[in-house]
Amino acid sequence: MTRAGAFLRYALRRHPVVIALLAVALVALGMLLAGLISDALQMLGPVAHDRPLEPWMSPRLVGHAWGLPKPVVLELMGIDPDTPPHAGPRTLAEVMAREGLTLAELQYRVAAAAALLRENRP
Amino acid sequence: MTEMLLALVPTYGLWLILVAVALSCLALPVPASILVMTGGGFAAAGDLTLWQLLLAVLAGQVIGDQAAYHLARLGGAPVIARLGRGRAGPVIGRAEALIDRRGLWAVLLSRTLLSPLGPYVAYLCGALGLRWGRYSAVALTGGAIWATGYAGLGYVFAHRITEIAALIGNALGLILAVAAVAGLGGWLLRAWRAQAGRVSAELA
Numbered sequence: 001m002t003r004a005g006a007f008l009r010y011a012l013r014r015h016p017v018v019i020a021l022l023a024v025a026l027v028a029l030g031m032l033l034a035g036l037i038s039d040a041l042q043m044l045g046p047v048a049h050d051r052p053l054e055p056w057m058s059p060r061l062v063g064h065a066w067g068l069p070k071p072v073v074l075e076l077m078g079i080d081p082d083t084p085p086h087a088g089p090r091t092l093a094e095v096m097a098r099e100g101l102t103l104a105e106l107q108y109r110v111a112a113a114a115a116l117l118r119e120n121r122p
Numbered sequence: 123m124t125e126m127l128l129a130l131v132p133t134y135g136l137w138l139i140l141v142a143v144a145l146s147c148l149a150l151p152v153p154a155s156i157l158v159m160t161g162g163g164f165a166a167a168g169d170l171t172l173w174q175l176l177l178a179v180l181a182g183q184v185i186g187d188q189a190a191y192h193l194a195r196l197g198g199a200p201v202i203a204r205l206g207r208g209r210a211g212p213v214i215g216r217a218e219a220l221i222d223r224r225g226l227w228a229v230l231l232s233r234t235l236l237s238p239l240g241p242y243v244a245y246l247c248g249a250l251g252l253r254w255g256r257y258s259a260v261a262l263t264g265g266a267i268w269a270t271g272y273a274g275l276g277y278v279f280a281h282r283i284t285e286i287a288a289l290i291g292n293a294l295g296l297i298l299a300v301a302a303v304a305g306l307g308g309w310l311l312r313a314w315r316a317q318a319g320r321v322s323a324e325l326a
Contacts (some may be wrong), residue, residue, distance in 0.1 A: 029296065061164060085170055
C-alpha cells in the first residue's frame, strides 16, 4: 500500500469526524475559489452600464460611480442641489421613502441620465 | 446584515466603522473589511473624509486588539499556566516557544493577508504571554497596512464597489477555508506520524 493510501486508511478509521470536517472545508474551498475567479474575471471586464443600484448607496456615491455630475444626480433624486451634505436624504432607501419611488424607477432615471451624458460626450 | 450596516454608514459614518472594526477584532461576526472598503468608496464620493476614515479604522483596531490581548491575558493565562503544570505541559511549552519565536510574524500576517485569523492570533498572543510592547507595535503596523489597503481599494474602485465587496467576501471565506484545510490536514498528518512512530518503536 502507498504511503498516501495508508494515511487515508488510518485517517478514515481513527478520525472519521476530522475527515468529514476536512471534506466540508475542501468543498467550501473549491466553491469559494470558483466564486473568486469568477468575480476577478468580471472585474477585468469593462464597467457594466446597467449595474444595479443598492438601497444602502448614497446619492453622492451613485453620482461618483455612474459618472454623473453632483447637481444632475441630486436633481434625479428630487434633492435640491444647494442642500448641505448632511441635511438631505443620505441613502437611496431614504430617497425612495421620501419621493415615493421604487429602486427600479431610480435605476431607470440614473441609467437614462448616464446614457444621455455618454451620448453628448465629445 | 451587511447591507443594513452599509446603509448606516452615510448616517453614522466614522463612529459606526470604528465600533464595527473594534468588534471584529474580538472575533464577533461583523463585516468590518467590507465596511472599511465601502467607507473608502463613500470617501471618494465626498460623504466621508479619507484621513478621518483611516484614523477611525486604526482607532477601532487598537481598541479591539488591545481588548482581545488583555482579555486573553487575564482570562487565558491562568488556564494556560494550570494546563502547563499538567500532562499538556510539553505542548504548552512548545506553543509558548513558538509564539515567542514566530509570534510577531503571526501577528503581522494575521493583521494583513490573513486578516480573518487576526482575533484568534490576538487571543493566543495574550494567553501565551507575547510581550505587550512588541505585540502592540506590530499589531499597529499591520493594522495601518490593513486600513490603508481596504480603504484605498474602496477609494480607488468606488465605481465598482459592489463587485469589490463580492470579491472581498469570497477572498475572506477562502482564507478561512484554506486555514481550516491546513489545520485539519496538518493535525491528521501529525497524528498519523506519531502513530507510525509508536508502531515502529513497538516493533523494534
